[in-house]
Amino acid sequence: MPTTNFDVAEKYEYLNGFGSYHESEAIPGALPVGQNSPQNPAYGLYVEKFSGTAFTAPRKENQQSWLHRILPAAAHEPFEKSEKQLPGHSDRGIAQFEQIPNQLRWDPFDIASGTDFLSGLELISGAGNPATKTGLGIYVYAASQSMEKNQAFYSADGDFLIVTQQGALDIQTELGKLLVRTNEIAVIPRGVRFRVDLVDGSGDARGYILELFQGHFQLPDLGPIGSNCLANTRDFQAPMAFYEDDQSRWRVTAKFGGQLFDARQNHSPFDVVAWHGNYYPYKYDLGRFNTIGSISFDHPDPSIFTVLTAPSPVVGTAVADFVIFPPRWLVAEGTFRPPWYHRNTMSEFMGLISGSYDAKVGGKGGFQPGGASLHNVMGAHGPDANSYEKATKAELAPQKVGDGAMAFMFESSLMLGVTDWSLKKCQKVQDLYNEHSWGELKRRFSPLSK
Ligand SMILES: [Fe+2]
Known part of the structure; x- marks a missing residue:
C-alpha cells in the first residue's frame, strides 16, 4: 500500500484531475452559462480573465481561468518597494550566484523563530532570469509562524512548486484553499495570490521551493510504460472556490523581477466567489x-x-x-x-x-x-x-x-x-x-x- 495521507481526514474538498478544465462556485449560479463576460454578472460580481499562457498559445498548451470576484485584482494602491528584500539578490533583484564544480551538501536548514513562509525564504541555487522568463530558482522556506494577518503574496516571476518537508501548510489562494501536509506538494502558478498559515499542532514548517521562470509543469509522457503509473492524472487536486467578503486593510506583496513590492488595498484579495478554467493551483500526495x-x-x-x-x-x-x-x-x-x-x-x-x-x-x-x-x-x-x-x-x-x-x-x-x-x-x-x-x-x- 502507498504511504499516503489519504486516510487522514481532509479539511477541504477538491476537484480531481491534472490539467482538467474545472469550474467551482461558492454561491450557486455565480458562473454565467454559455459565456464568459456578461454585461451584468450575477450577484454584482466583477469578471476577470487570468492568463497563464499567451492568448495565442496552442490549444493544448493554453492555460487560463475566469474569476468572478467581489472586486478585480486591479483595485489596489500603487506598489512600493518592500522594506525587506529576498536574500541572495542584488539591489536590483538580480540573483547573485557563484558557479562552482564541487559536489555540495548541506545539513538541515535552520528554522529561525519569528519567521513566516515569506520572511523565512532563502535562495539557495538557480539559473536564468525571471525578466526574460528563463530558468529557475531553488529556495528553502523555514517558518515558525503563519504569515502576517491580512498579507497575501504572489510571484510574477514564476510558478512555485512547494515541497513540504515538515509541518503542514494551510494555503489560501484566490481560487480556494489547499491543505498541504508532509509528503505532499503544491504548485502555485505565476500570479496567483496566496497566503500561508501554519496548521495548529503540526509544528514549525520547512520545505523546498522550485520557482519555474518559464512555462508550466506537466505530467511526463509515459511512452512504452503505457497509460498509467508514475503520478496518475486523477490524483492531482485543485481547490474549490472559497471567498471572504472582507473590507479591512490588506497588504499584497509581489515578487517582480527578483524584488519584493507591497501594495495596500481595502479588501481581501481572496474574494473569488466562482471560477472556471484550467489555470489554477493544485496539490499532490507523493504517497500516491x-x-x-x-x-x-x-x-x-x-x-x-x-x-x-x-x-x-x-x-x-x-x-x-x-x-x-x-x-x-x-x-x-x-x-x-x-x-x-x-x-x-x-x-x-x-x-x-x-x-x-x-x-x-x-x-x-x-x-x-x-x-x-x-x-x-x-x-x-x-x-x-x-x-x-x-x-x-x-x-x-x-x-x-x-x-x-x-x-x-x-x-x-x-x-x-x-x-x-x-x-x-x-x-x-x-x-x-x-x-x-x-x-x-x-x-x-x-x-x-x-
Ligand atoms: Fe545523480
Whole structure:
C-alpha cells in the first residue's frame, strides 16, 4: 500500500484531475452559462480573465481561468518597494550566484523563530532570469509562524512548486484553499495570490521551493510504460472556490523581477466567489506515486521517478524535472542495485523529506531530512564508500528500500549557481562531503583476479 495521507481526514474538498478544465462556485449560479463576460454578472460580481499562457498559445498548451470576484485584482494602491528584500539578490533583484564544480551538501536548514513562509525564504541555487522568463530558482522556506494577518503574496516571476518537508501548510489562494501536509506538494502558478498559515499542532514548517521562470509543469509522457503509473492524472487536486467578503486593510506583496513590492488595498484579495478554467493551483500526495523499476537486471535511469516536468524547447530536455524516490522493492538480479557512479549534463539538486536515501548511508553530516545536496553539470557522484561496499556484498533477495523515506530531486538542464548565503553565511555546507563520500573508496583493481 502507498504511504499516503489519504486516510487522514481532509479539511477541504477538491476537484480531481491534472490539467482538467474545472469550474467551482461558492454561491450557486455565480458562473454565467454559455459565456464568459456578461454585461451584468450575477450577484454584482466583477469578471476577470487570468492568463497563464499567451492568448495565442496552442490549444493544448493554453492555460487560463475566469474569476468572478467581489472586486478585480486591479483595485489596489500603487506598489512600493518592500522594506525587506529576498536574500541572495542584488539591489536590483538580480540573483547573485557563484558557479562552482564541487559536489555540495548541506545539513538541515535552520528554522529561525519569528519567521513566516515569506520572511523565512532563502535562495539557495538557480539559473536564468525571471525578466526574460528563463530558468529557475531553488529556495528553502523555514517558518515558525503563519504569515502576517491580512498579507497575501504572489510571484510574477514564476510558478512555485512547494515541497513540504515538515509541518503542514494551510494555503489560501484566490481560487480556494489547499491543505498541504508532509509528503505532499503544491504548485502555485505565476500570479496567483496566496497566503500561508501554519496548521495548529503540526509544528514549525520547512520545505523546498522550485520557482519555474518559464512555462508550466506537466505530467511526463509515459511512452512504452503505457497509460498509467508514475503520478496518475486523477490524483492531482485543485481547490474549490472559497471567498471572504472582507473590507479591512490588506497588504499584497509581489515578487517582480527578483524584488519584493507591497501594495495596500481595502479588501481581501481572496474574494473569488466562482471560477472556471484550467489555470489554477493544485496539490499532490507523493504517497500516491505508482513507482516502477527493474524486474530483471540493472539500475534504470531515475527519469522513471518523474512526477512533473517542465520542458525546455529542446525535445526531451527539461528546464526542471521533479523526481521522487519513494519506498519501493528492489528485485534485480546479478546487478549492482544502487545508482551507478555517473556524471550528468543535467544538474541534480536533491532534498530529503524523511528517512534515509539508499545511495547514501550518511556518515559525518550525512544526507539528512531537511538538508540538501547539489551535483552540478558533470559533477561526478554516486554511492559513497560504505554504500558501495554494502551493495557489492548484498545478497540479492527482494528487498524493500526507503521504508518511511522520501527523497526528491530537482533536475535541470541548466548549470545551477549557488548563493553566498548557501555557500558561506549559512556555514552549513559540509566541507568534507566529497572526501567522506568518495575519498574513502578503496582500490579494487587486480589484473590477476576475475
Ligand atoms: Fe545523480
